[in-house]
Every structure is written in structure tokens, then in C-alpha cells.
Amino acid sequence: MQLDWKKYTEIADKFQHKARYEDREDLRQDIIVRLAEVASNNGHKPFTEGAMVRVASLVTLEYWRKTKAVLTTTSLNEEIDDGEGNTIELYQTLADDQAVDLEAWVDARVWLQGCPRRLVRIAVKRYKGKPLTGNEQRYLNRYQEKELKKHQKVLI
Numbered sequence: 001m002q003l004d005w006k007k008y009t010e011i012a013d014k015f016q017h018k019a020r021y022e023d024r025e026d027l028r029q030d031i032i033v034r035l036a037e038v039a040s041n042n043g044h045k046p047f048t049e050g051a052m053v054r055v056a057s058l059v060t061l062e063y064w065r066k067t068k069a070v071l072t073t074t075s076l077n078e079e080i081d082d083g084e085g086n087t088i089e090l091y092q093t094l095a096d097d098q099a100v101d102l103e104a105w106v107d108a109r110v111w112l113q114g115c116p117r118r119l120v121r122i123a124v125k126r127y128k129g130k131p132l133t134g135n136e137q138r139y140l141n142r143y144q145e146k147e148l149k150k151h152q153k154v155l156i
Helices: 005-018 021-041 049-070 102-114 117-128 134-155
Strands: 079-081 087-089
Touching: 005 021, 005 049, 021 049, 117 134
Parallel strands: none
Antiparallel strands: 079 087
């Protein structure tokens, strides 16, 4: 029986893009070999292009099943390298919502040190839930507008 290697290669080329980039050539070769096996085991029946496409589709499906079986869930207790030569457990790399953001805290302290005292007193008053006087509200509004204009200039 004569095998049509050119046709097998054409079919495989149509399916190789369905694999990961690094596995495309391997999938292509697997499809070609499987098509040759099916054609030689087919006997006297004609091996149509539709049947070839179906076989190639099956090989692609098997590739993805095998690939997904290899991917396993990683344990949070797995030890990894932290990039500085130390080994730590994976769970220690997770962000903690309760942790204090030290950079933001330092930035806020520096900002408050340069902030007008009157504005700090207004902020404390609002934090405690006390109502602001008319003058305090106007001062706060003027300061907010001034800061807004600074940020708008930066954006433009």
C-alpha cells in the first residue's frame, strides 16, 4: 500500500498551530505518524481527507489531555527561591491585606509635616465627626480646589 506523505504533512500543518508554540513541531510529527499508522491499518478501505482531519483532531485532543494531566496544583507549603538565595514557603509571598503599607505611611507623614496646621486641625475635626464652621469649610474648599488645579496641570 502506498502512503501519501505529502497529504499527511498538509493535514498536520493545518493542526500544528493548535499546540503550544514550543510543542508545535512535536504535534505535527505525532499527527503524521498517526495518519500513517491508520492508513496502513485501514486495509483496503479508502482513507479520505475527512478521515485524516478526524484523526488529526483526535491527536490534538490527546495532546491537550496529556498536557493538562502534567499540570498539577502547587501546594502553598512548597518551598521556593525568593530571588536572594533564601528558600521560603509559597504562602509567605501572598499579600497581606492587614499589613501596614510602610511607604504610604511615610509619605503621609511627610505630607502632613508640610501641610498647613489649620488644615490638619480641620482634618482632625472631620475625623472626630464634629461640624466645621463656615470659615473652616471655605478654607478646606479653597485648599481642595488649589490641589485639584495642581493635579490637572500635571495631567495636561
